[in-house]
Amino acid sequence: MADRLHRLLATTLALSEQFQSTLSTTPASSSSQPEEKDSKNAGPAPLPLLSASATALKAQVTKLSLLAINAPFTPSAVNSVLSAVNDSVLPSLLTAALLVTDAAYTKSFRAEVHALVKTLLKELSGLVGEVKNVADKKDRENKGGRKEEELPAPEKDSVVGATGRVWDACDMVVEIAGKGVVGFVIKRVEEWRDLVKDAIGELEEWDPADDDDDDWDNLLNGDGEDGGDDDKSENDEDEDEEETAALNEHKKTALRALKPISAMYPAIISNRLKKGGLEISPDVLLPSSHLRALETLMADLQSIPEHIDEAAGSLYEADIRKSTSYLRKAKGRAVKVVESLVLPWTAEGAGAETPEEDKFSVWSKTWLKVIEEVTPALDEKGK
Known part of the structure; x- marks a missing residue:
């Protein structure tokens, strides 16, 4: 069971790294999605799929975090969570992100979606690394015949902190998927408006x-020590x-x-x-x-x-x-x-x-x- 857990952890880390690389190397001018779509033959709608995948990932990492920090540590339960993440959630997340193309959603929106998904994958790797540390520690305790100990507070905090960062990244992906292209543009325009207002305020002062x-x-x-202003012509x-x-x-x-x-x-x-x-x-x-x-x-x-x-x-x-x-x-x-x-x-x-x-x-x-x-x-x- 412990061997299977470590294989699944390694697979999650490998998938996360591979998917980040895929998003980074996808041609920016990709136009694989036609401008005019036949609604009968259209594939999955990218943004709802993106939102659903990020929401599902948030739920899975919540379970993963609780399983990691609470005794007893149960490898079989952790395996179940990781299997769902590897087999379903991460592939769906990548598919949705790749369906967001320049031709169908504007270059700026596509770049933002890809950047947010890469951040999410990076934060997931951080959490999985923390879980791996916990699993390694439990392995050592079991091999040494020692009774399983409560996870120390600093190690719990590390897992909880990593989980929080994944949650935040998931929320950002869900938000942009929910806003769509126009909502994304509105947010950007509001930011540029605020910059102009700040510039006016500074100039007025x-x-x-x-x-x-x-x-x-x-x-x-x-100068200035002996009344330099008096010498000024x-x-x-x-x-x-x-x-x-x-x-x-x-x-x-x-x-x-x-x-x-x-x-x-x-x-x-x-x-x-x-x-x-x-x-x-x-x-x-x-x-x-x-x-x-x-x-x-x-x-x-x-x-x-x-x-x-x-x-x-x-x-x-x-x-x-x-x-x-x-x-x-x-x-x-x-x-x-x-x-x-x-x-x-x-x-x-x-x-x-x-x-x-x-x-x-x-x-x-x-x-x-x-x-x-x-x-x-x-x-x-x-x-």
Whole structure:
């Protein structure tokens, strides 16, 4: 019985490592799943299978953990759990993950699913390693003819901690499977929205007149002890005042541009992702045109906080020209996004009608007008 247990433990570890390698080496551009599926001949729906597999794994590792930390240690019971994991749960988990392809679910969603499943497999290996340590210890006790002892608290804690990490990984897989592609996009857009809001808050608090760097430079140069400020020329002071005034003016320009950009994110989430023509059920595949649009939308929305971060960093370094360039890029991407979403999403296929304008359509036209009015300093002629 002990030999069979060790074989099963070794098999679980081997499968986990092999499946992680499979997910890592699967071509990113895999298009094995056709864009148009015949519902009668379609295979298992990947996301429900993914969720069910992760849920089943969580239940099995819970039993495995309890069997490992509680006396008496029963190899036959542990064997039963490991057999279920090896023969059914792990193969189903891998199958579901591999069915999530770029062509059917977008590259970003596929990459996230594969990364989460690999993390789950890694954490499972950690737990199985802890169980193996317990099994080895029990073997030594049995071979030595000693009475089985209660597992020490530190060893119990190691098993429980590893189990908790597997639970967390399972929950993350279940969550993304339940949200589907659109839910995944919404979560990402919310994260980028928060980055923009944080950048605005930091910029509002920043005061160009607080020049701590100059004070630090003075200390490094040996100034400041004998009233270095008194030796500063009036010309230098005038230049500092001019620079501070210019930085303050550019700060205002930046904030005028960033506030409408910040307002764009929640409007898109509410009116184009949560509603507006997209099917949000994880059981239903989106048309290929929608998937391509979502890929482009995510790329554009992700780039905006990156440009804003560069713009703010350049401003803090008193490089107004560079800051203006990045703000212009952020504004350009934002305008592109809003213009692409003026009309609601439409169903793909022959005979599809052009959608009618809705509340967001009216809002987007106003937004486009406002952002042009508040950012004249970012026009190309202002280079």
